Amino acid sequence: MKFLHTADWHIGQLFHEYDRSYEHQQFLNWLVETLVAEKIEVLLISGDIFDSSNPSAASVRMFYRFLNEATTALPDLQIIITAGNHDSAARLEAPKPLLESSNVHIIGMVEKDAAGNIDFEKLLIKIHDASGAIKALCLAIPFLRMGDYPAIADCANPYTEGVTALYQDAFDYAQQYNTDNQPIIAMGHLHTLQAEITDLDKTERLIMGGVECISATAFHPDIKYVALGHIHKAQKIGGKEHIRYSGSPLPMSFSEIHYKHQVIVFDLDQEISDLKAIEIPVSVPLQRIPHQHQPLHEVIYLLEQLPVVDSNPENLPYLQVRVLLDGPEPALRHKIETVLAGKPVRLAKIDAQYPASTKEAQELITAEKLNELQPIDVFGKVYQSRYHSEVPSEIMQLFQQVAEEVNQTAG
Template identity: 75%
Template sequence: MKILHTADWHIGQLFHEYDRSAEHRQFLDWLLLTLQSEKIDVLLISGDVFDISNPSATSVKMFYTFLNQAAKANPNLQIVITAGNHDSASRLEAPKPLLESSNVHIIGMVEKDSEGSIDYEKLVIPLHDASGNIKTWCLAIPFLRMGDYPVIPNSENPYTEGITALYQNAFHYACQKKQDTQNIIAMGHLHTYQAEITGLDTVERPIMGGVECLPATAFHPDIKYVALGHIHKAQRIGGKEHIRYSGSPLPMSFSELNYKHQVIVFELEEEISNIKAIEIPIFVPLQRIPSSHAPLQEVIDLLRQLPPAQNNPEVAPYLEVRVLLDGPEPALRHKIETALEGKHVKLARIDKTYPVSPKEKNEFITEEKLNELKPLEIFEKAYLNRYNADVPDDLVQLFRQVTQEINHTPE
């Protein structure tokens, strides 16, 4: 049995307000070819199929067109999809009865009985070999929200201990079903301890002192492979070859400029073997000018040297411009856009920074001291903290003029 693991497609995502539909179509076309060339038996998609819980009709059509094409190209292909935190669990599961006839299994939510007990039968998916015999049991665990996982009495960390208990219970449930020649694998959409995150991961996942993390030991050692999603950088967890994030197929931030996106392929007989990463082509590259922040005029000169626009603007690189400023520059975007007119790039982001100053910054000001400061002194401290420079004389004069007008009481 040959299995391909992918996650975090984020269909419908805007990259700095640019539509990525063409990139996602190219990725899905590439994945269709890869499923055929690698002779894949099982496709695992570990959450965040869509970028928002209410995706557009175009995004939904793209996804189900892919499933239809994949099933037609290989009628024996089994697909297991779990919901991520960006997906609507109920919306993702809506066509479930139709898709299961095509060996497509979607697990969006954790179902419970009338007594509140988790229905592990719905979370354990049988995977068959070419002869139709059950070869592997898949613990298809979606993104877990509060109320989805068991409550552990007197727990110091309800999240970690609750989710660990759910995986343990699901594993033991699968063990009751499996025969000696069968295996168990697992899926998850979560954050693990020591996972290396990218720029977008830091803003996407709420940071709560590390309590929303799961250790690699939460997964039973007899689980042959753990297919994870949620973190956008492909990596092994806990030094284990069989516990992995596949990463996102498309770059999600400029921090991934030199990063190789991939899917993971492995074979599973009695044991896992031949694990390999297959690199995904970059359909629209990322570009950063300059590589480190530089004064505005230097940056403008570099932008003017870029190649002219081509016939196909969709493949033009996304551009991040990095500028070192001495102070406020109200016309910054206009100057950069003017320099980029007719160039083969899409301006996505302007990253501004200011010179490091030895002047005092981030000074803690008590309430008593704040009451003693004059408005101009507060303005000067705020300006210094923001721009690492003294307030220019013309701004000081304007500030004084404004304060005088505010304080002036007409007779």
């Protein structure tokens, strides 16, 4: 049977406040064409279908329109969808009653019985061939929140050991019903050990509290393929060809400017074969001017060289401007937007860099020392830490004037 693995669509995401509906629709159109061209029989979508737990009506329509178009083009296509951390598990599962008679399976949550035992039957998807015979079993594990995985007493890391135990228990459950020795695959939406992450992955990991990493050894060696989501860079894990992140189909930050976004295709009989990556066409490119930070006057000159042309506003490149500054530049954005008027780009981000910090600016200030500092001293240190230069005299005079007025008002 032929499989396609994808994840982290993030439908509804804004890229630096720009709507990405056009890009997502282009990807989904391409995906339907690829499913047909590759004669895919099973589509695996490993979480983060939407960018928000409360997606817009337009985002939901786009997703279900894709499901309709894919299953219309390939009536025997089986689709297995698991929830990611950005998805609402309950909202994603809401249409399940309408899909029970179809080959679309949505797993949003880990259900338990009254005694707290995981209902592994609902996490086990039987994959059939065209004749209806079971050809493989899929452990469709969604993003695991606290309380989803087993609580392991007296362990060093409750999360990693709990998640590992859940995957082992799910595999053992599948083996009980695997009388014909069908191959087993697994899905997951998690952060694995040694995964190479993007800038956005780093930010999200901080927001989530630094969620622990799962070792590749958490997946039983007899699992033939592990379809992962959550990390946006396509990669294999633990040196294993069969444990993979497909990566996001669209670039999620400017750190991905040189990434090859892709889906993974493979054949599965008793073993994996013909595994390959198929590159996703870029509908809206990322652009940097300049490639390295340069002084503002040089950046302005480079931006002026861009042609003025009539272009489709939906596929204009997203532009990151990199500029080297000596200090504050209050009119920076206005200056850049002015020179870009009519240019065939969309200004997404201004990346301002300042001279290297000094040792003095990096000095740790204790609570006791902070109490000894006057407001003007604090202002000077904050300015130094941000701009790596002394406060200009005119700005210091303005600050002193404001501080005096505040003191007079307080008195």
